[in-house]
Amino acid sequence: MSKSVLVELSDALADAAEKAGKATVLVNARRRIPASGIAYSAELILTADHVIEREEDIKVNLADGTEVPAKVAGRDAGSDVAVLKLERPVETATVAEVSKSPARLGQIALVLGRPSTNGIEASLGTVSAIGGPIRTGRGGMLERYIRTDGISYPGFSGGPLVAADGTVLGLNTSGLANGAAVTIPADIAWNIAETLAKHGRIKRGYLGIRSQSVEIPSNSQTLLKREQATGLLILSVENDSPAAKGGLMVGDILIAVAGTPVLHHDELFSRLNGDVVGKSTPIEILRGGQPQTVNIVVGER
């Protein structure tokens, strides 16, 4: 009787692979073996940017075997995310279900891919690390990443990391960390995909300052009415840059962007991505130890 526990677990894993496998597609946009992708909607496929080596003659094979030509709807080398648009929406396509809770350390996870037309492929692992933010090897910034000890077989980039219930925890890619497999958490990947589907690219903000992390004196923290250990001391301001136009000065300590505290350079980097670009954005600074807010129209790099 207790034997069935093992069979039940085994069946559950196979069910999860089958469920998520229906939303895992083959993406053929390079000369080597094809890569994988995730059905984001009836006509959009989420995949890794680095597996798109040509923008013409891209083919997507759905789980049911249907081959559909596709075009690049948007791509971002920095985060290694790309969105493909199928030439025609496929109503029968199964759209991936995103996991309601983010990945947890130690959780069982399936690494899924569809690098051939022979069917879905999988390996089993556990979530072995959740980290970030890190600078990607491709000039972008990843706020969080997931690492697993599951095997990423050739052609698995662009495929999903799947929880035991068949929902998607993230997008797997070997393109961000010198060939090692990492997983972009689903919420981040889906956000990027949404922007890519709308705008075709990710806007990266530009202020025009050089800075270094410094400690914030306790009396300034008292004035701030919050505990913030560090901020960014502005070392130089480029001429005619958004920072210069907004009135930032050498010696100011930048402490928040649009209401979110910024403690380190990497955080400024991620704060300046996306929505704030081109918009007047409140930048909180300490000037002469006093908190002050200036509005800066964030430029685009």
Add this chain to the structure above:
Amino acid sequence: MNFNGTFTQVIDELVQQVMPSLVIVRGHRYGAGAGIVWDTNGLILTNNHVVGRHTPVVILQNDGEYESRLLARDPDVDLALLSIEATNLTPLKPVSGSPRVGEMVFAFGHPWGQRNTVTRGIVSALTFAQNRRGDTLPIVRSDVPLAPGNSGGPLVNASGEVIGINAMIVGGDQSVSIAASVANDFVRKALANSNIEGKRSQRTPQDVI
């Protein structure tokens, strides 16, 4: 659900169920591989490449050593059927349906000479390999780490049924097992093509294969 203790217990039960059917197949010149007790009366299934040029010695779980006879071998499916003079053995049951990608599997064998080792993983892919004849051979790929010494041993599912014969180690992390259906066909044909009872009672010359 409270898995505390239950999981260890079911794994232990699986090991107890499968282990009696695992044998060592020791060639006369080469290192040892694994084999599977295929019926109660001494049929042993293993890889062709484990057998080598001479009929090997089969060692059962009770340490009994048996000179074997080679009933059939086929390099194109990398399988060989041996016979030993033993009775009341515990055979494994091959799976009846098709395995599923994602299901749990356990490999039994003697990797790097480490006797009676169990390693676990899942079915990674159900795919095909092409042999020298150009035939496509259904194989089960898994993420179970296999090593030399696993060859010829069983890959079983959570119920202890054989879903593959562990065969090849491609690269570092792609383990390949020959699908149970291939093993079934091979054994069926081998038994049909030969007068097994006659062969069992007749010594096979060791150098003619």
